[in-house]
Amino acid sequence: MIAVAILGILTGIMIVGFGGQTRKVKTTSEANAMFAEVHRAQSQYALEHGVYFSTGDDDGDIFPTTPTSTSQDVGTVPDEWDTLRLKATSPKLYCGYVTVAGTADDDIPTFAEDFGMEQPETNWYVVYARCNADGNTAVDAEYFTSSFDNSLQKRNDGR
DSSP: OHHHHHHHHHHHHHHHHHHHHHHHHHHHHHHHHHHHHHHHHHHHHHHHHSSOOOSOOTTTOOBSSSOOSSOEEOOSOOHHHHHHTOOOSSSEESEEEEEEEEOTTSOOOHHHHHTTOOOOSSOEEEEEEEEOTTSOTTSOEEEEEESSOOSOEEESTTO
16 A cells, blocks of 8 residues: 555656656747747848848737647737748747847847847847746746847746
């Protein structure tokens, strides 16, 4: 009886740990794919227009607007995504995304500063994602990349 109880406790601990890793893989994989798509779209837009393009600002203009613990149908994308020719990498997304662009005279968004980015001296864009894979709205996972550093930066990864 005691052995069965111990085995049950250990199994529960393993399931909880595995669930966190699963969320982390889902959101990180999605963010990597979407960020690559944004880099592609921004590069093409800049080639054609000489500047980068914003799909929103740092006031929370993410799409989809409310990330949840389950993937959401993308449906109709915002007009800004069409202008940028930005395509969702999947018909369902876990995270919400925004790309903000500017020139050397434009201040970078607050979230870019929070990830340690300094004010550029040339045209720039940043990409931000917020995910809520665990259903806890108190702390969301955040991902960031920019035109100067296309590596994926993470905060609260797997949450």
